[in-house]
Amino acid sequence: MAEPLFExxxxxxxxxxxxxxARVARARGDIARAVVANAKTPATLQRVRELGIAxxxxxxxxRAVRGADGVILCVPVGAYAPVMEAIAPxxxxxxxxxxxxxxKGSVLRDLLPLTPSxxxxxxxxPLAGTEHSGPDAGFAELFQxxxxxxxPPPGADPVAVERIAELWRRCGSMVETMDAAxxxxxxxxxxxxxxxxxxxxxxxxxxxxxxxxxxxxKYAASGFRDFTRIAASDVDMWRDIFLNNRExxxxxxARFTEDAQALGRAIRWGQAAFIEDRIARGRKIRRGLxxxxxx
Amino acid sequence: MAEPLFExxxxxxxxxxxxxxARVARARGDIARAVVANAKTPATLQRVRELGIAxxxxxxxxRAVRGADGVILCVPVGAYAPVMEAIAPxxxxxxxxxxxxxxKGSVLRDLLPLTPSxxxxxxxxPLAGTEHSGPDAGFAELFQxxxxxxxPPPGADPVAVERIAELWRRCGSMVETMDAAxxxxxxxxxxxxxxxxxxxxxxxxxxxxxxxxxxxxKYAASGFRDFTRIAASDVDMWRDIFLNNRExxxxxxARFTEDAQALGRAIRWGQAAFIEDRIARGRKIRRGLxxxxxx
Numbered sequence: 001m002a003e004p005l006f007e008x009x010x011x012x013x014x015x016x017x018x019x020x021x022a023r024v025a026r027a028r029g030d031i032a033r034a035v036v037a038n039a040k041t042p043a044t045l046q047r048v049r050e051l052g053i054a055x056x057x058x059x060x061x062x063r064a065v066r067g068a069d070g071v072i073l074c075v076p077v078g079a080y081a082p083v084m085e086a087i088a089p090x091x092x093x094x095x096x097x098x099x100x101x102x103x104k105g106s107v108l109r110d111l112l113p114l115t116p117s118x119x120x121x122x123x124x125x126p127l128a129g130t131e132h133s134g135p136d137a138g139f140a141e142l143f144q145x146x147x148x149x150x151x152p153p154p155g156a157d158p159v160a161v162e163r164i165a166e167l168w169r170r171c172g173s174m175v176e177t178m179d180a181a182x183x184x185x186x187x188x189x190x191x192x193x194x195x196x197x198x199x200x201x202x203x204x205x206x207x208x209x210x211x212x213x214x215x216x217x218k219y220a221a222s223g224f225r226d227f228t229r230i231a232a233s234d235v236d237m238w239r240d241i242f243l244n245n246r247e248x249x250x251x252x253x254a255r256f257t258e259d260a261q262a263l264g265r266a267i268r269w270g271q272a273a274f275i276e277d278r279i280a281r282g283r284k285i286r287r288g289l290x291x292x293x294x295x
Numbered sequence: 296m297a298e299p300l301f302e303x304x305x306x307x308x309x310x311x312x313x314x315x316x317a318r319v320a321r322a323r324g325d326i327a328r329a330v331v332a333n334a335k336t337p338a339t340l341q342r343v344r345e346l347g348i349a350x351x352x353x354x355x356x357x358r359a360v361r362g363a364d365g366v367i368l369c370v371p372v373g374a375y376a377p378v379m380e381a382i383a384p385x386x387x388x389x390x391x392x393x394x395x396x397x398x399k400g401s402v403l404r405d406l407l408p409l410t411p412s413x414x415x416x417x418x419x420x421p422l423a424g425t426e427h428s429g430p431d432a433g434f435a436e437l438f439q440x441x442x443x444x445x446x447p448p449p450g451a452d453p454v455a456v457e458r459i460a461e462l463w464r465r466c467g468s469m470v471e472t473m474d475a476a477x478x479x480x481x482x483x484x485x486x487x488x489x490x491x492x493x494x495x496x497x498x499x500x501x502x503x504x505x506x507x508x509x510x511x512x513k514y515a516a517s518g519f520r521d522f523t524r525i526a527a528s529d530v531d532m533w534r535d536i537f538l539n540n541r542e543x544x545x546x547x548x549a550r551f552t553e554d555a556q557a558l559g560r561a562i563r564w565g566q567a568a569f570i571e572d573r574i575a576r577g578r579k580i581r582r583g584l585x586x587x588x589x590x
Contacts, residue, residue, distance in 0.1 A: 127517050131581075147514060186510040187517065189500055194518035197492060200555045202577035205484055207550070215481040217583050219442060222422050222482065223489035223525045228584055230518045231577030239570045242562045253559045255502070257552060260495045264548045267537045275534045278494045282526030285497035286426075288512050289523055 005167055006032040006070035006096075012061055012083055014039045014048050016129060016234075017100045018074030019138030022053040024171045027140045031170055038064035039135075040075075047135050062090045070163070072124075073099035073111075078240035080110040093118035096160045098167075100126055102187060102237070104151040104180035106244035112153060120160035125149045125183065126173060127191075131232035144172035151180040188248035192241060193256060196249065198231040199238075300462055301327040301365035301391075307356055307378055309334045309343050311424060311529075312395045313369030314433030317348040319466045322435045326465055333359035334430075335370075342430050357385045365458070368394035368406075373535035375405040388413035391455045395421055397482060397532070399446040399475035401539035407448060415455035420444045420478065421468060422486075426527035439467035446475040483543035487536060488551060491544065493526040494533070 009025065009032035011018045018037070025031040037054035038061050039045050049057050058064035065071050065087045073080060080101070091097065097119050101107055107123045115121045128146040130137060148168040152161045165175045178186075205216045205224070216224060242249055266274040304320065304327035306313045313332070320326040332349035333356050334340050344352050353359035360366050360382045368375060375396070386392065392414050396402055402418045410416045423441040425432060443463040447456045460470045473481075500511045500519070511519060537544055561569040 127514060146516070149514075182507075182510075186507055186514060189503065189507070190511050190514045190519040191517035193496070194522050196558060197496070197522075197555065198518075199573045199577040200558055201488070201492070201551060202580035203573055204547070204551045204554045206576050206580055207554075208484065212477075212481055212484070215477075216485050217580075217587050219422060219444075219481060219485045220584055221441070222486035223493075224485040225584060226521050226524055227489050227492075228577070228581045229521055231574075232581040233574070233578075235571050235574045235578070238574050239567055242570055243565060243567065246562055250559055250563060252499070253555065256496060256499045257555065259499045259502075260492065260548065260552065263491060263495055264545055267541055268545060270538060272534055272538065275537055276530050278498055279526075279528070279530045279533050281501050282494040282497035282523070283528075283530070285501055285512075286523045286527040289515055289520060292512050 002030045004030055004033045005163055005170070006068075008032065008034050008036060008068045009070040009072070010036040010038065010065050010068035011054070011072050011074055012038050012064065012087070013074035014044060014054070014135045015074060016133050016137040016142070017126065018072070019048070019051070019053055019135040020140065020142040021072065021074070021100075021171065022048075023138055023140040024143070026053055028170060031167060032070065036064050036068060044135055051135060053135070053138075061086045065090050065092075065095075067092055069095055070167075071095060071097050073097075073101070076236045076240040077101040077103050077106055077244045078236070080107065084111050084114045088114040088116065091116055091119045096120050096122055096163055098122045098124050098164050100124060102191070102241045103244040104183045107151075108153055108180055120157045121153060122156060122161050122164040123151045123180070124164055124168065125151070125187075126168065126171070128173075129233075131229070133234045133237070141172070143168065146173050148173035148175050149183055150175060150177045151183050152177065153180075184245050184248045188245055188252045192245055192249045193252045195230055195233060195238060196242065196253060197256075198227050201227050202231045297325045299325055299328045300458055300465070301363075303327065303329050303331060303363045304365040304367070305331040305333065305360050305363035306349070306367055306369055307333050307359065307382070308369035309339060309349070309430045310369060311428050311432040311437070312421065313367070314343070314346070314348060314430040315435065315437040316367065316369070316466065317343075318433055318435040319438070321348055323465060326462060327365065331359050331363060339430055346430060348430070348433075356381045360385050360387075360390075362387055364390055365462075366390060366392050368392075368396070371531045371535040372396040372398050372401055372539045373531070375402065379406050379409045383409040383411065386411055386414045390414050391417055391458055393417045393419050393459050395419060397486070397536045398539040399478045402446075403448055403475055415452045416448060417451060417456050417459040418446045418475070419459055419463065420446070420482075421463065421466070423468075424528075426524070428529045428532070436467070438463065441468050443468040443470050444478055445470060445472045446478050447472065448475075479540050479543045483540055483547045487540055487544045488547040490525055490528060490533060491537065491548060492551075493522050496522050497526045
C-alpha cells in the first residue's frame with residue numbers, strides 16, 4: 001500500500017460528500033493516517049460516532065483543524081466565510097486547505113484573503129452527488145468514475161495541487177484543472193441552470209388547478225419526470241450555489257430565456273422552419289453526448 | 296383466444312407507433328383478423344413488406360381504408376387534414392376511426408368536420424415512445440404498462456369507444472378517458488413544455504463559445520444530461536405538436552417563464568427565503584412522484 005497522503009485529514013462537514021470521503025479513507029488506508037470529523041450539530045456528530053467512519057469527532061472547528069496537514073471544507077458554500085474565520089488562526093503551517101463546493105469564484109473570494117501564507121489553498125469540486133444528504137447518505141463508491149475539477153489560484157504550490165489531485169484519484173475520480181471563472185461558467189450551464197429550471201417547472205406544475213396537478217403526477221413519464229430527478233436536491237446547498245454563482249447563473253438564465261421566447265414566438269406565428277431547426281439542434285447535442293458515452 | 300376486435304384494421308403510417316401496433320396485432324391475433332399498412336414513401340412500404348408485420352401493404356391511403364372496420368392514423372398530427380381529405384369518402388359505414396396523436400383538440404378540428412355520419416371517431420393518445428422513429432423502431436412491448444388516453448367527442452358511440460379501449464388494453468396499456476381540452480392542457484405541462492425546454496437548452500449550450508461547448512458535453516452528467524434524453528425526439532412529430540397545441544404550450548411557457556424570472560430576480564437580490572421555498576416545492580413534487588411510483 002502507498003504511504004497515506006495526509007497524516008491527519010480534517011473534514012469540516014460530514015454530509016453526503018464529507019462522509020463519503022471519510023468512508024473512502026477508511027476503506028483504502030492510503031488517504032490519511034487519521035481522519036478528524038467536525039460537524040455543526042450534536043446529532044450529526046453523534047451519528048458520525050455511531051457510523052465509525054472517522055478516527056476522531058470534534059465539535060469545535062478550531063480544535064478540529066489543529067495539527068491537520070489536510071483540511072477539506074464539506075459544508076454548503078454559504079458557510080465558508082464564517083467557518084474560515086473560525087479555523088484560519090488554527091491552521092497548521094504547511095497545511096493544504098481544500099473544499100468540495102460547487103461554486104469556485106466564491107471560494108477564492110471567501111477563503112483566499114483569510115488563508116495564512118504558510119497554508120496552500122487548492123479548491124476542488126467533485127462532480128458527484130445523489131438526491132440524499134447527511135452522514136448516512138454517503139458511500140465509498142460515490143466518486144468512482146466521476147470528474148473532480150481542481151481550481152488552484154494563480155501561483156498555487158504544484159506539490160499541494162498534486163496531493164489533492166492524488167486524493168481524488170484515490171477516490172476513483174478523473175481529475176481536471178481549470179480556472180475558477182471557467183468552472184463557474186461551465187457549471188452554470190451544465191448544472192446550475194438545469195437545476196433552476198427543474199425547481200421552477202415543479203413550482204409551475206404545483207400552481208396549476210388541483211385536477212391538472214393530479215394529472216401531472218399521473219402522466220409524469222411523458223417527459224416531466226426527467227426534469228424532477230434533480231429537483232429533489234438539498235435546499236441549503238442549492239440556495240448557496242445560486243447565491244454564490246449569481247452572475248454566471250443569471251447570464252445563462254437570460255440566454256436560455258431569450259431562446260425559449262424565440263421558440264415560443266415561432267410557435268405562435270407558425271414558423272415551421274425555425275422550430276425544426278431548434279429541434280434538430282437538440283438532436284445534434286444529444287448525439288454528441290452519445291458519441292462521448294455521456295448519455 | 297378472444298375474437299379479433301376488428302376484421303380489417305388499417306394503419307395509416309407505420310413509424311414507431313404504427314409498426315408497434317402492427318407487431319402487437321401479429322403477436323396476439325385477437326386485435327385484427329387482417330392488418331393493412333399504408334405509408335407515404337415507397338421505402339417505408341418496402342421495409343414494412345420485408346419486416347412482414349402487416350398482412351397487406353397499400354401505397355394509396357384511399358384504397359388502404361376500403362372495407363376496413365378500423366382505421367388508425369399514425370402519422371404526425373400536421374398531416375391529418377390532407378390524409379382525412381383523401382380517405383374520408385372511402386371509409387366503410389360502421390368503421391371506427393382513431394389515431395395516436397399527441398394533440399387532441401387539433402384532431403377534432405381536423406377530422407370531425409370530414410367524418411361521415413356512419414363513421415365513429417374515437418381519438419386516442421398512447422403515452423409511449425422512444426427517441427427512435429421509423430418502422431424498424433417499433434416493438435410489441437412498447438405500450439405495456441403505459442397510459443393510453445382516449446378523448447371521444449361528445450356523443451361518441453360507447454360501443455366504438457369500448458372497441459378502441461379494448462384494443463389498447465390488449466396492447467398492455469392502462470386506458471383513461473378525458474376531454475380533448477383537458478388532455479391538451481395536461482400534456483402541455485407534462486410533455487410539451489419539458490420538450491420545448493429540452494430543445495431550447497441544447498440550443499443555448501450549442502451557442503456558447505467552442506471551449507465551453509466542449510466542456511458542456513464533457514460534464515453533462517451534472518444535470519444537463521437529464522434534459523437531453525427527450526431532446527432526441529423526432530423533428531416532424533414535435534414541430535406538429537407545438538403547432539397543434541399552440542395555445543396550451545404558449546400558456547404553460549408563459550407561466551414557466553414568469554416563475555423562472557421570479558427565481559432569477561430572487562437570486563439577483565439575494566432573497567434566500569424565496570429561493571429556499573422554490574427548491575422545497577421541487578422536492579415536494581418529486582416526493583409526490585415517488586409515492587405514486589412514477590419516479
